[in-house]
Amino acid sequence: MQLNTLFKTFSAAALTLALAACGGEKAAENTAASAASAADQGAKKEIVFGTTVGDFGDMVKDQIQPALEKKGYTVKLVEFTDYVRPNLALAEGELDINIFQHKPYLDDFKKEHKLDIVEAFQVPTAPLGLYPGKLTSLDEVKDGSSVSAPNDPSNFARALVMFNDLGWLKLKEGVNPLTASKNDIAENPKNLNIVELEAAQLPRSRADVDFAIVNGNYAMSSGMKLTETLFQEPSFAYVNWAAVKTADKDSQWLKDVEEAYNSEEFKAYAHQRFAGYKYPAAWGENAAVGAQAEAASTASAAK
Template identity: 60%
Template structure:
């Protein structure tokens, strides 16, 4: 009797131990479904917020995520919120800005995938074509350092001005103009004011987001910046760059479904360089 009881006890204890061990191992190894989570993406108001709402969120939700969008109207808060963990990703900035901001603030952020971006363009004011440019034509351009540099690069690409070869390509200013054969009058204005200034100048170099906000088609630009350097990125924290969510985000951003949406919604935009391959 005692011998039979000990056999029963040993069998029961063994099965119980096996069950507990199995349960413990399963608890320590989350299933793919357990890795799906509520995620928060920050984006600036306008086209990037629309990209999240109509391009990214539907596909991410199919993958099991619940996506919350937080919209911003400035270029400082989204990176701070990301670094503090209040966001899982943000979409609003190009790489030169990210690198400089992260360096100045000591943040560990990683750009993971490019997104469709409204480029700077030269738009017609009083003069309606590039061929009409003349002596002392008045051209309004953004007055902030980054966009000023980009605007002058557009004028340089047109051959309207020449820039010093020693100038920092990311910080070109009016002081770096070495030749201005047509004596163009360059007017520096706040970027947001440029669409309204078109009636008073011959041409204006306008940020894509301000052009679209003013109801201007990007395809109406007489020329756009050529460089892909200022195509914007989806950004995450460095510690999360290899996370399941980041991999899913990158997959969606390079999906055929998103490309189809972008080709309809973002005409005249510069698209990710990876889409051209």
């Protein structure tokens, strides 16, 4: 083969290889772009929140929704007036996340109903409080006084612990405060008449009973104030949690939601709008708040 012909042959081969390489790189780029596009299209853009009416819904509307919309999400809010439907709606896929419950309630509910849901992060929570009804101070309690209390097991247990702390009744030694029931009452020296009601009915019950133990979110949504309480539970075991389906616990959208709830902007809003609440443990503020609440409750009980 002549040198000129050999040179042409090698040149053609080199050109073919170069074109093939460029084509391969272009194909790889196209494949990567397609994959990125598919990922973008598959990323969650709408988040459906479920809360009880009142403070938890207000938190979403006032702060969380705007923060998430800045990140490109669409936010929808569904508000409930009970403690049963939000978890069922979450498990059934009607919601992406719900915010209304403490962990003992979530644990009991998902076990009873066999739901594949899990806690995600804590949110500011109004404490359970004893509010005046027909009687306006703790020292007015008398034999046979009536007190309304939430009828779901976990919150009723909280009410019993509060009565025990007040000295209005005595629980059995060694009882689990998270699961206490009427069967765990050892003594009822004041013959308290405990009226069990749906939590949403408790604010209105004050006209018919001497005292009422009211869940914080329903107290606030009814226009009641934390400063009206005659006694508050000091425990932080009942700070509320967001809940999601277990499959979503590591999702990016949930990380973005949690980031919004733990942002400095949200903390400033919560401190101003929801003063007196118990805050997420992640904020590192509960020691001081707990000391203040316990001191206030002790002072009220001593009156």
